[in-house]
Amino acid sequence: MTPAVRPAVSADVDGMxxxxxxxxxxxxxxLMPDELLDDPAALDQRRQMWTRALDEDHQRTHTCAVADQDGRIVGVAMSGPSRDDDRPDERELFILYTYRAVQGSGAGQGLLDLVVxxxxxxxLWVADPNPHAQAFYRKNGFVPDGSVKTDDYDGVREIRMVRAAES
Incomplete structure (x- = not known):
């Protein structure tokens, strides 16, 4: 069954x-340090992040969505104005995550389509290596542009993938 994809609301924060x-x-x-992934504060930090993401000011410029399966959040996505100086007029896909169990169900596609x-x-910036995610983005018209960075927070190497506007 394909999860329902919809705009996120504040009641979704815990599930997100x-x-x-x-x-x-x-x-x-x-890929990431275990101490980061196992940090007991991580869940509370993400609750705070999603609470901010869904506040009225943030929602003027950003779009957040969830994939919901039988009342349980199984995917999240967020896009907003570009943070990259060399791509100022584009949207940036900041987040698109689904549980592995729903990958291939259409949830990821629905989330992407709703937020961009x-x-x-x-x-977007995607972990490298992350062949599954990179293949998904390629299927959606994104291609690596040669830009690479290492995230200061988690130490993960990322590549930038871009999609041109359709005319």
């Missing part, structure tokens, strides 16, 4: 935080 933390553990074990309008120029 849980899927965010759990999906990091599923995806990044071995079709035909919109967009870019």
């Amino acid at each position: 935080a849980r899927v965010h933390v759990d999906s990091w553990e599923e995806t990044y074990r071995g 309008e079709s035909g919109t120029a967009c870019h």
